[in-house]
Amino acid sequence: MAIPPLLLIGCGRMGTALLRGWDAQGLSQSVVVDPGAAEVPAPHLWVKDASLVAASFKPEIVILAVKPQAVDAILPSVVPFARDAVVLSIMAGRSISGLASALGPAAAIVRAMPNTPAAIGRGITVACAGPDVRASQRELCERLLAAVGATAWVEDEALLDPVTALSGSGPAYVFLLAELLEAAGIEQGLPPPLARQLARLTVSGAGALLDAAPHEDAASLRRAVTSPGGTTASALDILMGPSAWPASIPAAIEAATQRSRVLAR
Ligand SMILES: NC(=O)c1ccc[n+]([C@@H]2O[C@H](COP(=O)([O-])OP(=O)(O)OC[C@H]3O[C@@H](n4cnc5c(N)ncnc54)[C@H](OP(=O)(O)O)[C@@H]3O)[C@@H](O)[C@H]2O)c1
Known part of the structure; x- marks a missing residue:
């Protein structure tokens, strides 16, 4: 129709x-x-x-x-x-x-x-x-x-204020992750085109994997990539440190939610 x-x-x-x-x-x-x-x-x-x-x-x-x-x-x-x-x-x-x-x-x-x-x-x-x-x-x-x-x-x-903060603005946070991964890869000596390809396909591929496993927690998909004492664990020790992502991501969503409330009329 x-x-x-x-x-x-x-x-x-x-x-x-x-x-x-x-x-x-x-x-x-x-x-x-x-x-x-x-x-x-x-x-x-x-x-x-x-x-x-x-x-x-x-x-x-x-x-x-x-x-x-x-x-x-x-x-x-x-x-x-x-x-x-x-x-x-x-x-x-x-x-x-x-x-x-x-x-x-x-x-x-x-x-x-x-x-x-x-x-x-x-x-x-x-x-x-x-x-x-x-x-x-x-x-x-x-x-x-x-x-x-x-x-x-x-x-x-x-x-709708926290929705705006999470999903309305959210694509920007994911693009920022791709930007930062690309820059960090270059810093570690990767040729820029390869760093860019790795960053983009890692973000989109991980997103597709989440999409393909709707009943699996993001945390269990993360654990599946992380062996104790391995390379992923050493990066996550930094990203999951008390003043890193577990603090900054809630603070960012809180700031965006507050901003949405302030702008509302
Ligand atoms: N982009 C996002 O991620 C996103 C997400 C959720 C919600 N939104 C909401 O979606 C709305 C549009 O965002 P957008 O990103 O699509 O902005 P946008 O690309 O700037 O689109 C707004 C359009 O409205 C036109 N416009 C301006 N004055 C107009 C008038 N008097 N009559 C009719 N059209 C007029 C603009 O033309 P000119 O360019 O010629 O001025 C432009 O083409 C916003 O209210 C935003 O809050 C956006």
Whole structure:
């Protein structure tokens, strides 16, 4: 069954990734709003500004995929569409109640936090439905989010702060690991192209192994690579030292969670 027409506002990195996933699932002709000359695939219509969307267009869902600081200027143009459609926001730090104050208290709003692996259908999105979202609207949101990866729902919107810190920002932490492994390999004398290849394929290969063993703990996969007194153990003695990763990773997630709370409105 085709995905019903939608209004996508913002077609940058996340908007493009989502649109690609939906097109692969058979998205009906939709309207994309973005001021840049975004590459909007046929049969969708592209307009530069939300105020230019034809009033006769009746989307079942409006997706807010602009930067949070850009949305206030856009929301007045969304109000007429939000009367009949569910509004799915993927913006960091914009609360359901904050959006409802601009869209109308009865607006049906779902807030979701995806991550960039959505671009290759390997994202994880956590969503929270506002009080006026009907079951059919929630199902439609679930269908759209599931087109770009795994999904989970929470009842408590406050949980989206640690979700943002863990999975929303998380790909950056993994890329940092790849960067640091590459640099450390070069420092130990490896030719740079080989260090780069080893770092990238180790990170992606270990991720694939985790993915292939959903019922196995990450800790047991780690132990399987670690023989007592061996090379892995000598590296882990440093990484697992009391002031190393066991302290810095919780501190980093705490800092990102706090930042998400501070930015929220
Ligand atoms: N990237 C992530 O990892 C990630 C993860 C989870 C959630 N998010 C959320 O996703 C949202 C989009 O992030 P992104 O990374 O996709 O940002 P992005 O690449 O900058 O995309 C935003 C798009 O919105 C466009 N835009 C600006 N003003 C607009 C307007 N008035 N009407 C319509 N479109 C407008 C921008 O065009 P111009 O470039 O021409 O200004 C850009 O193409 C953010 O709210 C972010 O919090 C992102």
